[in-house]
Amino acid sequence: MSDSIQQQHAKLSEALHYHAVRYYVEDSPEIPDAEYDRLMRQLIELEQANPELVTVDSPSQRVGGAPLSGFTQVTHQVPMLSLDNAFDDSELKAFHKRMQDRLNSSVLGAFSCEPKLDGLAVSLMYENGVLIQAATRGDGTTGENITQNVRTISAIPLKLQGAGYPTRLEVRGEVFMPKAGFDRINEQAIAKGDKPFANPRNAAAGSLRQLDSRITAKRPLGFYAYSVGVIEGGELANSHYQRFLQLKEWGLPMCPVVRKVENLNDVIAYYQYILETRDDLDYEIDGVVIKLDDIAKQEQLGFVARAPRWAIAYKFPAQEELTILNDVEFQVGRTGAITPVAKLEPVFVGGVTVSNATLHNADEIQRLGVKIGDTVIIRRAGDVIPQITGVVLERRPDDAKAIAYPVVCPVCGSDAERTEGEAVTRCTGGLVCSAQRKQALKHFVSRKAMDVDGLGDKVVEQLVEKEMVQTPADLFKLSAGRITVLERMGPKSAQNVIDALDKSKQTTLPRFLYSLGIREVGEATAANLAQHFKSLERIEQANVEALLEVPDVGVIVAEHIKAFFAQERNQAVIAELIESGITWSEIKEVTNAQELPLIGKTVVLTGSLSQLTRSDAKAALQNLGAKVTGSVSKKTDILFAGEAAGSKLAKAQDLGIEIQDEQGLITLMQEHDIS
CATH class of the missing domain: 1.10.150.20 (5' to 3' exonuclease, C-terminal subdomain)
Known part of the structure; x- marks a missing residue:
C-alpha cells in the first residue's frame, strides 16, 4: 500500500472527525450533509479496498462526536447507531438484495417507512411509565443528560398513558422545530437585534442543549418517536409498524405520514410521494427511512459497526452543495431595488443545475462575510430561489476579492440611495432607468396581473x-x-x-x-x-x-x-x-360579511380546472370571503380539487379536510352572483 493512500485515508479521517464534532457536538456544521456523506463514502470505499486501514477509531466505525462537558454523561445500554444511506433506486435495490442474501430468502415481507426528520436524536427512558431520563445520541455509546430540558417539551409525555407498557422502556425519536415556529423565533431574534438561527435543525439542537431549561421551555419544539431501545419487564409487538401504533397508544407522538408498505415497489412509490409533498410538511426532512418490518428478521440480520443491516436512509437529492462564487452582478428591479446576484460555478442541487443565486442586499453580504472566489454553501429548497447560506472560510483563496456595492445605478448611472431603516438600496432614476421600465412592464403583462x-x-x-x-x-x-x-x-x-x-x-x-x-x-x-x-x-x-x-x-x-x-x-x-x-366588473356591496359563504375559511385550490382559469377561480374564492393559501395544513378548511390533484388531495384526505370539486365552486359562485 502506497504512502499516498495512507495520507489520503488520514486526511479523510481527520476531516470527518472534525466535521462530526461540528455537527453532533457543537451544533454548528460548516459543510452540507451531502458533502459529509461524500467524504464518508470515499473513506468507506478506501477502507473496503484496503482493509488494513480500518482502525477502532476510524470515522467509519463511529457515530457522531463526543459529548460536551457542560452536561453529565449517559451511557446507552443499547447503542444508538446511525443509518447507511442510499442515494438512488439502484442503491436501494442493492440494500434489498443484501437482506435477501443474508436471510437466504427472496421473500422479506413488509417494510415500515417514515420521513427522515432533520432534528436531534434523543433517548427517553421510562420506568413504570414515568420519564426518568432523557439523553442525546452523542457518539452512539455515550450521550448527554438533557432530562430537565426534555421535560419542557409538551409533545413528550412525562407519564405514559393506558396500560401494557414494559416496566422499563427506552423510546427513541427526533426532537425538531416546526418550520412555522422556526420562522417565528427568527423574526423575534431579528427584531431584538440578535443573530437568527441558520436552519430549524440548528435551532432545535441549540434549544435542547441549553444549560437553562427555562430557555428551552420558550422554544417551539416537537417530537416524533421512531424506535425503541431497552425493553424490560414486558413485550412489544413483533412488527416495527405495530410498535409505532403501541407507542402512539401510550401517548408518544408518531409522525402522521409513517406507512407500512408491502414490497420494494411500494417503498419507491412512498419515497416519491414524500419527495413531492416535502414542501407541504411543517418540518424539515432530508429523505425517508426504510425498515424491514419483521422484528425477528431484524434481529436475525443484526448490525454492522455503525448501522443496522435491516434499515437504510434513502436520501433526497441534496438541497445544499458547495461551489465557487465567481462574480457578483447587480440587477435593478421594477421598484428600483438593486439586488446582488451571485454568479456561481454551476452545481447540481435540489434536482437542477444552479449557476445564479440571490445575495439579497448589502447587509446579507456583510453578514455572510462572503468574497468573490470563496467556496460557498448554496441551498435550493422546492421552488425557492437558490441562495448562499454560508462560506467555507478554510477554503478561502489568497486572492479572494471583497464585494463592492454600487453607489450609482449599474444600468442608468443615477444615484443609488438607501433609506434609513430599509435593507434595500434603490436606483433613484425612476422611468429614466430602462431596467425599471422593463421590469415594471414585465410585471404589468404577467399572468397574475393583466x-x-x-x-x-x-x-x-x-x-x-x-x-x-x-x-x-x-x-x-x-x-x-x-x-x-x-x-x-x-x-x-x-x-x-x-x-x-x-x-x-x-x-x-x-x-x-x-x-x-x-x-x-x-x-x-x-x-x-x-x-x-x-x-x-x-x-x-x-x-x-x-x-x-x-x-x-x-x-x-x-x-x-x-x-x-x-x-x-x-x-x-x-x-x-x-x-x-x-x-x-363592479364589486357588489355586501351589507353583512357573514352572508359570504366562505368568510373566515382558509381554502386551497389544486389540480386542473376545465371551466375556470386558475386566477379567476382564486378571485372568485376571495370574493366569496375565503383566504386562499398555497399548501394544505391542519388550518385548511376546504380543498377545491380539479383533475389530477395529486399530493395536496392525498394530504387533505389524510387530514380529514372537506374536499369539493370545480362544480362545487361554480355552484357557490352562481348562488352568490359571483362572476
Missing part, C-alpha cells in the same frame, strides 16, 4: 430598448404594423399580441391593482383592497387610517399605497389605461 399572452420578456425588452414603450399605457397604443420590426415578430405573431392586449382590457379590480406594481402590494393585498373599498376611486382617495382597516395592511404598506396614488405621473398613467378601454 395576463397578456404572447408578450414575453424578450418582446418587452425590445419594446423598451427601441423606445416604443415608456409606460404600461403605451402598450395599448401599439399596432401590429409597428411591432413587426421586432425580432421574431412576423405579421401573425404581431396580430396575436395586439389581440391579447385587447382581450386583457376586460379584467378584475384585484388584477388591475396588482398590475400597477405598487410596492409591497401583492396578489392577496390587491384582492383585500378591492374587496374592502369596492372601487378604484375609493382606494385612490383613502388616507392611511382608512387603508389600515384593510386586512393584512400595516403602516408601511398603507404609506406605500398612499404615496403611489399621490404621484401625478401614476395618476396620469392610470387615466390613460382607463381611456384605452380597460374595464372590470
Whole structure:
C-alpha cells in the first residue's frame, strides 16, 4: 500500500472527525450533509479496498462526536447507531438484495417507512411509565443528560398513558422545530437585534442543549418517536409498524405520514410521494427511512459497526452543495431595488443545475462575510430561489476579492440611495432607468396581473430598448404594423399580441391593482383592497387610517399605497389605461360579511380546472370571503380539487379536510352572483 493512500485515508479521517464534532457536538456544521456523506463514502470505499486501514477509531466505525462537558454523561445500554444511506433506486435495490442474501430468502415481507426528520436524536427512558431520563445520541455509546430540558417539551409525555407498557422502556425519536415556529423565533431574534438561527435543525439542537431549561421551555419544539431501545419487564409487538401504533397508544407522538408498505415497489412509490409533498410538511426532512418490518428478521440480520443491516436512509437529492462564487452582478428591479446576484460555478442541487443565486442586499453580504472566489454553501429548497447560506472560510483563496456595492445605478448611472431603516438600496432614476421600465412592464403583462399572452420578456425588452414603450399605457397604443420590426415578430405573431392586449382590457379590480406594481402590494393585498373599498376611486382617495382597516395592511404598506396614488405621473398613467378601454366588473356591496359563504375559511385550490382559469377561480374564492393559501395544513378548511390533484388531495384526505370539486365552486359562485 502506497504512502499516498495512507495520507489520503488520514486526511479523510481527520476531516470527518472534525466535521462530526461540528455537527453532533457543537451544533454548528460548516459543510452540507451531502458533502459529509461524500467524504464518508470515499473513506468507506478506501477502507473496503484496503482493509488494513480500518482502525477502532476510524470515522467509519463511529457515530457522531463526543459529548460536551457542560452536561453529565449517559451511557446507552443499547447503542444508538446511525443509518447507511442510499442515494438512488439502484442503491436501494442493492440494500434489498443484501437482506435477501443474508436471510437466504427472496421473500422479506413488509417494510415500515417514515420521513427522515432533520432534528436531534434523543433517548427517553421510562420506568413504570414515568420519564426518568432523557439523553442525546452523542457518539452512539455515550450521550448527554438533557432530562430537565426534555421535560419542557409538551409533545413528550412525562407519564405514559393506558396500560401494557414494559416496566422499563427506552423510546427513541427526533426532537425538531416546526418550520412555522422556526420562522417565528427568527423574526423575534431579528427584531431584538440578535443573530437568527441558520436552519430549524440548528435551532432545535441549540434549544435542547441549553444549560437553562427555562430557555428551552420558550422554544417551539416537537417530537416524533421512531424506535425503541431497552425493553424490560414486558413485550412489544413483533412488527416495527405495530410498535409505532403501541407507542402512539401510550401517548408518544408518531409522525402522521409513517406507512407500512408491502414490497420494494411500494417503498419507491412512498419515497416519491414524500419527495413531492416535502414542501407541504411543517418540518424539515432530508429523505425517508426504510425498515424491514419483521422484528425477528431484524434481529436475525443484526448490525454492522455503525448501522443496522435491516434499515437504510434513502436520501433526497441534496438541497445544499458547495461551489465557487465567481462574480457578483447587480440587477435593478421594477421598484428600483438593486439586488446582488451571485454568479456561481454551476452545481447540481435540489434536482437542477444552479449557476445564479440571490445575495439579497448589502447587509446579507456583510453578514455572510462572503468574497468573490470563496467556496460557498448554496441551498435550493422546492421552488425557492437558490441562495448562499454560508462560506467555507478554510477554503478561502489568497486572492479572494471583497464585494463592492454600487453607489450609482449599474444600468442608468443615477444615484443609488438607501433609506434609513430599509435593507434595500434603490436606483433613484425612476422611468429614466430602462431596467425599471422593463421590469415594471414585465410585471404589468404577467399572468397574475393583466395576463397578456404572447408578450414575453424578450418582446418587452425590445419594446423598451427601441423606445416604443415608456409606460404600461403605451402598450395599448401599439399596432401590429409597428411591432413587426421586432425580432421574431412576423405579421401573425404581431396580430396575436395586439389581440391579447385587447382581450386583457376586460379584467378584475384585484388584477388591475396588482398590475400597477405598487410596492409591497401583492396578489392577496390587491384582492383585500378591492374587496374592502369596492372601487378604484375609493382606494385612490383613502388616507392611511382608512387603508389600515384593510386586512393584512400595516403602516408601511398603507404609506406605500398612499404615496403611489399621490404621484401625478401614476395618476396620469392610470387615466390613460382607463381611456384605452380597460374595464372590470363592479364589486357588489355586501351589507353583512357573514352572508359570504366562505368568510373566515382558509381554502386551497389544486389540480386542473376545465371551466375556470386558475386566477379567476382564486378571485372568485376571495370574493366569496375565503383566504386562499398555497399548501394544505391542519388550518385548511376546504380543498377545491380539479383533475389530477395529486399530493395536496392525498394530504387533505389524510387530514380529514372537506374536499369539493370545480362544480362545487361554480355552484357557490352562481348562488352568490359571483362572476
